Amino acid sequence: MEWEIVIGIETHVQLSTRSKIFSGASTDFGASANTHACEVDLALPGVLPVLNREAVEKAIRFGLSTKAVINRRSIFARKNYFYPDLPKGYQISQFEIPIIEGGSLTFNLDGSEKTINLTRAHLEEDAGKSLHEDFTDMTGIDLNRAGTPLLEIVSEPEMRSSNEAVEYAKTLHALVRWIGICEGNMQEGNFRCDANVSVRRKGHQKLGTRREIKNLNSFKFLQQAIEYEANWQINQIEDGLSIVQATVLFDPDNGETRLMRTKEDAHDYRYFPDPDLLPLVVKDSWIEEVRTSLPELPKSKARRYQDEFNLNESDAISLVSSLEVATYFESTLNEFNEEKEQEASKLIANWINGEVAASLNREQKNFSECPVSAARLATLVKRILDKTLSSKLARLVFEELWNSNSSVDEIIKEKGFTQLSDSGEIESFVSQVIEAHPQQVDDFRAGKEKALNSLVGQVMKLTKGKADPTQVNQILRSKLG
Amino acid sequence: MFDKTVKQLGDALRKKEFSSTELTQAYLERSKSINSKLNAFISFDEERTLMQARAADKTLATEKSTALTGIPIAHKDIWCAKDWVTTCGSRMLETFRAPYNAHIINRFNEYGAVIQGKTNMDEFAMGSSNETSWFGNVKNPWDLTRVPGGSSGGSAAAVAAGMTPAATGTDTGGSIRQPAALCGVSGLKPTYGLVSRYGMIAFASSLDQGGPMAKSAEDLAILLEAMVGFDPNDSTSLERPAVDYSNSISDSIAGLRIGIPKEYFSDQIAPDVQTSIALALTEYQKLGATLVDISLPTSPLSVAAYYVIAPAEASSNLSRFDGVRYGYRAPEYKDLTEMYSKTRAQGFGAEVRRRILIGTYVLSHGYYDAYYIKAQKVRRLISEDFARAFSSCDVIMSPTTPSTAFKLGEKVSDPVQMYLSDTFTIAANLAGLPAMSIPCGLDKNNLPVGLQLIGNYFDEARMIAAAHQYQLATDWHLKKPPLSIA
Numbered sequence: 001m002e003w004e005i006v007i008g009i010e011t012h013v014q015l016s017t018r019s020k021i022f023s024g025a026s027t028d029f030g031a032s033a034n035t036h037a038c039e040v041d042l043a044l045p046g047v048l049p050v051l052n053r054e055a056v057e058k059a060i061r062f063g064l065s066t067k068a069v070i071n072r073r074s075i076f077a078r079k080n081y082f083y084p085d086l087p088k089g090y091q092i093s094q095f096e097i098p099i100i101e102g103g104s105l106t107f108n109l110d111g112s113e114k115t116i117n118l119t120r121a122h123l124e125e126d127a128g129k130s131l132h133e134d135f136t137d138m139t140g141i142d143l144n145r146a147g148t149p150l151l152e153i154v155s156e157p158e159m160r161s162s163n164e165a166v167e168y169a170k171t172l173h174a175l176v177r178w179i180g181i182c183e184g185n186m187q188e189g190n191f192r193c194d195a196n197v198s199v200r201r202k203g204h205q206k207l208g209t210r211r212e213i214k215n216l217n218s219f220k221f222l223q224q225a226i227e228y229e230a231n232w233q234i235n236q237i238e239d240g241l242s243i244v245q246a247t248v249l250f251d252p253d254n255g256e257t258r259l260m261r262t263k264e265d266a267h268d269y270r271y272f273p274d275p276d277l278l279p280l281v282v283k284d285s286w287i288e289e290v291r292t293s294l295p296e297l298p299k300s301k302a303r304r305y306q307d308e309f310n311l312n313e314s315d316a317i318s319l320v321s322s323l324e325v326a327t328y329f330e331s332t333l334n335e336f337n338e339e340k341e342q343e344a345s346k347l348i349a350n351w352i353n354g355e356v357a358a359s360l361n362r363e364q365k366n367f368s369e370c371p372v373s374a375a376r377l378a379t380l381v382k383r384i385l386d387k388t389l390s391s392k393l394a395r396l397v398f399e400e401l402w403n404s405n406s407s408v409d410e411i412i413k414e415k416g417f418t419q420l421s422d423s424g425e426i427e428s429f430v431s432q433v434i435e436a437h438p439q440q441v442d443d444f445r446a447g448k449e450k451a452l453n454s455l456v457g458q459v460m461k462l463t464k465g466k467a468d469p470t471q472v473n474q475i476l477r478s479k480l481g
Numbered sequence: 482m483f484d485k486t487v488k489q490l491g492d493a494l495r496k497k498e499f500s501s502t503e504l505t506q507a508y509l510e511r512s513k514s515i516n517s518k519l520n521a522f523i524s525f526d527e528e529r530t531l532m533q534a535r536a537a538d539k540t541l542a543t544e545k546s547t548a549l550t551g552i553p554i555a556h557k558d559i560w561c562a563k564d565w566v567t568t569c570g571s572r573m574l575e576t577f578r579a580p581y582n583a584h585i586i587n588r589f590n591e592y593g594a595v596i597q598g599k600t601n602m603d604e605f606a607m608g609s610s611n612e613t614s615w616f617g618n619v620k621n622p623w624d625l626t627r628v629p630g631g632s633s634g635g636s637a638a639a640v641a642a643g644m645t646p647a648a649t650g651t652d653t654g655g656s657i658r659q660p661a662a663l664c665g666v667s668g669l670k671p672t673y674g675l676v677s678r679y680g681m682i683a684f685a686s687s688l689d690q691g692g693p694m695a696k697s698a699e700d701l702a703i704l705l706e707a708m709v710g711f712d713p714n715d716s717t718s719l720e721r722p723a724v725d726y727s728n729s730i731s732d733s734i735a736g737l738r739i740g741i742p743k744e745y746f747s748d749q750i751a752p753d754v755q756t757s758i759a760l761a762l763t764e765y766q767k768l769g770a771t772l773v774d775i776s777l778p779t780s781p782l783s784v785a786a787y788y789v790i791a792p793a794e795a796s797s798n799l800s801r802f803d804g805v806r807y808g809y810r811a812p813e814y815k816d817l818t819e820m821y822s823k824t825r826a827q828g829f830g831a832e833v834r835r836r837i838l839i840g841t842y843v844l845s846h847g848y849y850d851a852y853y854i855k856a857q858k859v860r861r862l863i864s865e866d867f868a869r870a871f872s873s874c875d876v877i878m879s880p881t882t883p884s885t886a887f888k889l890g891e892k893v894s895d896p897v898q899m900y901l902s903d904t905f906t907i908a909a910n911l912a913g914l915p916a917m918s919i920p921c922g923l924d925k926n927n928l929p930v931g932l933q934l935i936g937n938y939f940d941e942a943r944m945i946a947a948a949h950q951y952q953l954a955t956d957w958h959l960k961k962p963p964l965s966i967a
Contacts, residue, residue, distance in 0.1 A: 046681055082803060084805045087801060141805065278716055
């Protein structure tokens with residue numbers, strides 16, 4: 001019996017505003033407990049919320065980037081429940097009419113394109129934090145996070161594997177960073193996913209009963225949790241048991257999900273429009289203003305790279321994995337005049353996706369922190385194009401660039417990294433090698449092509465990599481020919 | 482000194498007949514001595530009060546004084562005033578010292594007024610008799626066996642008894658106008674959004690509105706000028722050009738069209754009240770006004786709609802009183818749920834608990850549409866009634882209450898009877914309209930009768946002028962309770 005997994009994802013994206021969604025307190029992370037909580041965040045008697053315009057603008061940015069409907073009038077509602085880190089006893093959220101409805105997200109997976117439709121995205125405030133570890137027999141409350149703006153983005157249940165779910169989450173994560181609405185720091189809880197998982201027999205239309213896995217703050221946990229949960233559900237059903245709608249938590253220590261609450265003991269949140277806040281009205285002119293401030297989106301940028309610079313699809317997609325990479329690529333390319341762009345772009349893309357990305361990855365840095373500036377990378381590529389450097393030498397120069405502030409040309413000069421282009425000089429190295437390796441020479445003459453490669457290698461070794469291997473190959477052939 | 486209006490006291494202060502310190506000291510002494518009889522004040526802070534009075538005296542020596550510089554004003558204990566204990570009439574906040582000022586407190590400070598003390602009130606402003614206060618009921622200065630009305634009963638009694646020149650109140654369903662009527666003072670609830678709610682402990686956010694209570698309409702104008710104004714901290718606060726209410730009170734009311742809603746003149750009104758209102762209307766005709774019959778057909782539903790909407794909002798507004806961060810917490814509990822339930826059961830009184838339960842019920846899944854949504858529809862119809870009515874009249878008049886002050890304890894055990902005492906005042910809150918109550922007679926028991934005026938949106942100036950012209954022609958607002966001072 002074949003099973004199909006059905007996944008929908010709700011993501012809490014922390015909007016990168018300076019102050020909170022309904023108060024003037026700072027949203028900075030990591031301050032000592034309750035120092036970023038003003039009278040509004042503490043829910044003192046008599047205080048009132050005032051909506052942060054910047055949070056609304058970030059929601060509009062998201063709506064425009066996903067081709068969603070931006071509701072010109074949306075409503076803030078109160079979601080009522082008691083919890084010690086929820087100071088007002090209700091959370092201000094959007095319920096019946098959210099600011100954003102519809103839209104979609106597209107990504108590539110295993111060579112094909114997949115589009116996931118979005119249900120909605122709404123603005124709400126975050127709660128504070130309960131600190132259970134720091135006190136014996138007591139719980140501490142830190143309200144620094146209380147009132148931090150969140151955009152809750154809800155997908156349709158259109159994902160069919162944990163891989164798709166992870167790719168969706170990664171694409172969403174890249175997008176919210178790209179458009180500058182979220183720092184995307186998952187350890188700090190900037191980007192948290194809830195996964196709704198159900199299973200059904202392949203070919204069946206009716207959705208199975210879902211269970212919601214709460215608060216997954218890494219892509220790895222998202223993947224593990226969905227896989228465990230789907231298997232668990234399949235086993236239940238195959239054992240003749242049924243699935244009860246529930247909320248579960250993922251335990252990363254044992255890789256399992258465990259029950260938090262079932263639908264029966266779910267809260268009645270008693271939503272109603274918040275009388276302290278007027279309906280949120282967004283004028284067309286504001287939307288147009290935001291539209292003009294949006295950067296070119298990753299998908300269209302990647303297409304443009306393919307069209308304008310003849311890059312292949314996978315190179316282009318890698319270059320738009322974040323706005324920082326794309327900016328780095330474009331800044332490097334800017335150092336070339338137009339007729340050289342075509343020639344340079346492929347090489348630049350290779351360097352960025354190869355050496356640069358690998359080095360950054362090794363040191364866990366991102367592109368905005370790259371020690372090799374776009375200008376220096378551009379010079380390096382120029383020296384390859386004008387044949388001053390072989391690719392092997394270029395890698396050596398790059399290492400020097402990474403660790404020093406010297407320019408490319410200074411390094412070439414200091415280290416004597418110039419490629420040997422004088423054929424006379426190379427010929428003398430070739431002669432030395434032929435003399436020293438009679439066995440390989442005989443083998444080659446007897447028809448063993450491989451022996452030639454070994455000889456080329458010996459010449460390269462002797463020249464400390466400064467010779468052009470193609471040229472060495474030619475000279476060897478003519479001498480042995 | 483204790484008979485003088487704010488206007489007269491301000492003039493005397495500027496003429497140096499006495500200083501603010503002397504004035505404030507005198508009022509403090511008088512109010513402290515009478516308070517044992519009336520229980521109109523919850524707290525005094527003499528040191529803080531006199532410090533403000535001394536500062537006011539310095540300002541009075543300069544040319545920078547305002548109409549309120551040096552005038553002691555009593556504030557309903559629903560307004561947060563920095564470093565003052567602010568209880569909202571509840572055990573829940575018995576020891577809560579506000580760390581910030583309400584917007585209107587800042588405004589009064591800017592005007593140089595002096596905070597004389599905090600007045601008693603129904604717990605969280607829920608009540609019409611001041612009997613739900615954790616700090617004991619307030620007595621009506623006209624008859625100590627009767628209620629002063631509520632929820633701003635402390636403020637009304639204090640003004641009526643000459644314990645303070647003027648006071649602030651708040652009005653969610655009549656909480657300024659009903660006690661003003663029952664105590665024989667003038668009180669005004671402005672258009673919703675005109676006075677900032679920031680720092681006013683919320684009861685029902687969409688209905689709550691602060692306003693002044695005083696001896697005369699002229700004083701209300703002076704106080705209102707200080708209270709009104711846009712506040713960026715209140716999203717429902719309205720940005721409007723400033724109005725000189727004191728200047729426009731002398732406007733003639735000749736030609737004023739007074740709407741008489743037939744629904745507000747039923748035979749359920751006490752005969753003495755009917756008589757006083759009829760005489761007041763005759764007086765207005767003498768002043769050149771004309772009476773127009775109007776109808777507010779949805780008004781019989783206003784009490785029912787109000788007792789869905791107000792408790793719904795209250796149930797949510799009062800959730801913050803959970804014993805976690807401030808205020809009362811039950812001394813013993815075995816877990817979080819018990820901490821919540823015991824704290825709230827012990828910290829809130831019966832009427833507050835009743836309204837939280839009603840509100841929780843009407844917002845619950847499956848009942849929301851039948852109650853909350855339905856009540857909102859009624860609310861809209863009530864607003865439409867008024868919009869129609871104001872096409873044929875300039876101001877609406879009616880009794881403020883169906884009867885004069887009732888006996889302490891009379892309606893405590895019958896909440897519905899208690900709720901019906903607000904039957905004429907609630908509609909203005911549901912529609913967000915400005916309304917006021919002024920004294921217009923005394924019944925056979927020598928108890929004050931209140932005349933209610935309801936104006937169109939932002940038409941406070943015309944409404945106050947109409948009240949002032951009446952007070953120029955009559956002396957009901959000058960009548961004093963027969964209170965013998967110890």
